[in-house]
Amino acid sequence: MEIEILGPLNVRIADRSIVPRAGKPRQLLALLALRSGHIVPIPTLMEELWGEHIPRSAQTTLQTYVLQLRRLIKTALPADSPCTPKDVLITRFGSYQLNSEPGLCDATLFQQKATAGTRAFEQGAAAEASALLGDALSLWRGPALADVPAGRILEIEMLAMDEARTRAQELRLEADLQLGRHGEILGELMILAAHHPLNENICVLLMTALHRSGHTWRALEAYQQQRATLARELGVAPSSRLQRLRQEILGAGRSEERRAA
Structure with missing residues (x-):
């Protein structure tokens, strides 16, 4: 089966x-x-x-x-x-x-590959993590159980699977950033940020990729959008991590301006 x-x-x-x-x-x-x-x-x-x-x-x-x-x-x-x-x-x-044989369910295979990819990432093996997490994500053909009417239990299961997918995407993209692939993943990051406007970690990855690609003003614009969304939806300010990244990008921008002058 x-x-x-x-x-x-x-x-x-x-x-x-x-x-x-x-x-x-x-x-x-x-x-x-x-x-x-x-x-x-x-x-x-x-x-x-x-x-x-x-x-x-x-x-x-x-x-x-x-x-x-x-x-x-x-x-x-x-x-x-x-x-x-x-x-x-x-x-x-x-x-x-x-009754089915173990290993013949795509959700099980995804979990196994995502777990292995997460372990590799935590051990500092960015290339291996990117490959494993990429393999895991390639198993997805759309939203989980896309053509099934869902009741309360399936809705919870589908939410958990979607969160696991998003986390695997985040880790793979972070691994790719460590490998210097900021230009290659920029489009994917922009789409992911649009789908998850409250996710600060995705915003951090997007700002980093934009800044490294030479789009400093767009990185700062992404910060402003995140700050406005957090204030409107949750009534909170961006995390200290996000604020520090903004300051680092601003500082780098000023340094570049001074060198140009």
Whole structure:
């Protein structure tokens, strides 16, 4: 079984998709796939599908969705497979579990590569960190579970995955800055800063890349925009780190002006 979560949902057996078209069964498969290899209690599945308004028929309806998934699994299983649909989508006491081999989920691979990249970064191996984190980020095909209706539980999971993706991007970009690739990553940083206007670390990276690329005034403009956004949205001033960077860029600019004179 191959599971792809980092983008539209894609779950395949023997290269055949078992993703249902209807929203609720797709939502059910998404949560089971996200936690593949682990049991998912029926109350958790019900909360995801219906939130606080669980109907009286929820138990029967959930069993119907499971039956639909097993029919899709049966269609996808090779004729000579020793497994049955109930071996793939297992019924446990008060729970269900999607049985899959470890390492065949893109979210798991992302986490493994991102962890290795983070470790390399912390050890000062910028080139290795950039490569590992770049490999991890290449697994993303769009927003996580982009085509799945999300309830409360999936929304939390998707938020956590998005934050992990952003953190991996930050670290990879910081590693690239250490390698002197400020010109190469400038466009990516500008897009990332636009998507995360309250993230001061991204602003620091953007200001640094702009300044090193010879765009001092744009670096200072990025600071002013960040300061205005923080004041408007949170009522706070920029961090001391951001303020120190501004002063360093201003000082460097004055030094350049004196040398030019």
